[in-house]
Every structure is written in structure tokens, then in C-alpha cells.
Amino acid sequence: MALVDICRLGDPILRQKAESVPKVSQKIKDLLTDLTDTMYAAPGVGLAAPQIGVSKRVIVIDVGEGLLQLVNPVLLSQSGNEIATEGCLSIPGIVGDVNRATEVVVRGLNNKGRRIEIRASGFLARALQHEIDHLEGILFIDKATNIREAPGEEDDSKKEEI
Numbered sequence: 001m002a003l004v005d006i007c008r009l010g011d012p013i014l015r016q017k018a019e020s021v022p023k024v025s026q027k028i029k030d031l032l033t034d035l036t037d038t039m040y041a042a043p044g045v046g047l048a049a050p051q052i053g054v055s056k057r058v059i060v061i062d063v064g065e066g067l068l069q070l071v072n073p074v075l076l077s078q079s080g081n082e083i084a085t086e087g088c089l090s091i092p093g094i095v096g097d098v099n100r101a102t103e104v105v106v107r108g109l110n111n112k113g114r115r116i117e118i119r120a121s122g123f124l125a126r127a128l129q130h131e132i133d134h135l136e137g138i139l140f141i142d143k144a145t146n147i148r149e150a151p152g153e154e155d156d157s158k159k160e161e162i
């Protein structure tokens with residue numbers, strides 16, 4: 001288990017387009033583990049590799065529906081839309097309202113290198129879109145309205161940080 005520092009807004013790696021992963025090697029499996037451990041420790045519900053300084057197309061998500069580890073995720077389709085509050089582990093203390101699709105289908109490779117397809121709705125769909133944006137160098141503040149200070153530590157705002 002390895003906890004890694006999370007890159008903050010201003011770090012140029014957050015604005016780079018991440019590279020595709022040619023093969024789910026042991027190095028990529030280790031990266032998935034580091035991302036997962038760091039996400040849970042933060043605590044957050046999603047984390048993309050560029051957020052820990054690795055410009056590769058690798059994400060992890062757990063919105064309370066089980067851990068999802070995805071390599072080279074691609075948004076195959078999206079439908080519906082909903083505006084909801086979002087935060088990001090790389091931009092602590094800030095939240096904003098972001099319009100996202102309510103249902104998505106995402107394809108990628110799992111931690112064994114097998115192709116998987118995920119049909120998601122609600123907050124999981126939102127988290128997938130947020131993390132895939134990270135791989136394009138896009139941050140939620142680029143899309144958000146009503147950007148504001150997050151409510152205090154004592155409430156549940158941390159749970160929205162992806």
C-alpha cells in the first residue's frame with residue numbers, strides 16, 4: 001500500500017492530455033493500487049492518475065457501489081442531464097454546480113486487462129464523467145457555475161470530492 005501526494009490546481013500535469021496505456025502491466029496494476037489507497041485515504045470517491053502525477057489514462061472510483069478500477073476508459077454514450085454540486089480532491093475547499101449526463105456507458109480495461117463495459121447512472125455516472133475529464137486535462141471548475149467555498153469539514157462535503 002502506498003499513499004501518494006495529490007497534485008493541486010496549478011500543477012501543469014492536471015492540464016495535460018493523459019497517455020493511453022498499451023498494456024495492463026504490473027506497473028499499471030501498482031498504479032491502480034496506489035490510486036485506490038490514496039483515494040480512500042483522502043477520503044474521496046474518485047481519483048485519476050494525473051492527480052497523483054502520472055499522465056496515464058487510469059482512474060479509480062468508489063461512490064459506495066463498489067470499487068471500480070478502469071484503464072483507458074472511453075465514454076461510449078451519454079443521455080439525460082442534471083445539475084449537481086461537485087468538488088475535486090485537486091481543488092480542495094471549492095465546490096460548484098456542474099451539468100452532467102445522468103446515464104453513461106463507459107468501456108475500458110479492468111485490472112486484469114480484460115475489456116469491460118459499465119452502464120452507470122446518478123452519482124456514479126457523474127464521477128465517471130469527472131474522472132474521464134481529468135484524462136483530457138479538464139477540471140470541473142471549467143464547467144461549473146456558482147463556484148463557491150465548500151461548506152465546513154463537519155458536514156458531508158468531502159464525500160463529493162472526486
Ligand code: ZN
Pocket residue numbers: 087088089090130134161162
Ligand atoms: Zn477531480
